[in-house]
Amino acid sequence: MPKYEGLIFRPPSEADSLILQVEIGCSNNTCTFCYSYKDKKLRIRSLEEIESDLRETLPYAKRVRKVFLADGDALVIKTDKLLKILNLLYKYYPNLWRVGIYATALNVLHKTDDELRKLKDAGLGIIYLGIESGDDVILRRVKKNMTSAQMVEACKRILKIGFELSITIILGLGGKNRWRENAIETARVINEINAPTYIGALTLMIPRGTPLFEEYIAGEFEPLTDLEILKEMRLLIDQIDITNKSIFRSNHASNYLPLGGTLPDDKEKLLEVIDNVIKNPIGKLRPEYYRRL
């Protein structure tokens, strides 16, 4: 097994992937709702450390088909080094068909098209990017350090180069006083990207130890109820108006209602499901105590 430092996070769709920790922590690490890497000091692992991990996996190397590069924004790593890592991966794993990575919009914008193309050609296949919200007021409040315009630009470049793009958005991130803006502005960003390959909706959780938890305790942040979250999700889906296809999912364990479909084709079906659950929610929503990050 590779060696891991601290808690490891990966997208739900990388459940069957080998997780390789090439970065420790997250270069941003300021988001008020995120506790994932707060206890880690940013460090990029050396090629020697990474290769020693790969040697550990040799007994089952032929079974590795997907690799996910952690931690929080491994695309921050310099392109030359990432290319060396990708070359090593395809050398060690003869049946490897996809490598995925977490990135922030800034990581993408700090690379040239030529660098991104080289990474694509070297076998990086999918980029997971946390947009969180399309509303700039919310992005500022949660200290994301990026604007919605930067999110759109980064996502459009990812798609132009030919990567798959999986974005995450957070329902409820605006709390009670910006739920409408969270839905409408996030839909606007998705429409401008036209369209992410995958849209993953999470529902806000407020872990202890985060700055957002402090705001919540101080009464400065009022979270939405389960039904209000559904209303926000309904408005978001209703406002999405894309011509290219995008797979929408709310199957993450933080959500009250797991949904899945392809937009724009399944838009009416998704709205109908939400409407029916809003009308009769009993027994249809994930209980609070089953929700997870």
Ligand code: SF4
């Ligand atoms: S949400 Fe993403 S960018 Fe923000 S601190 Fe967490 S991992 Fe880093």
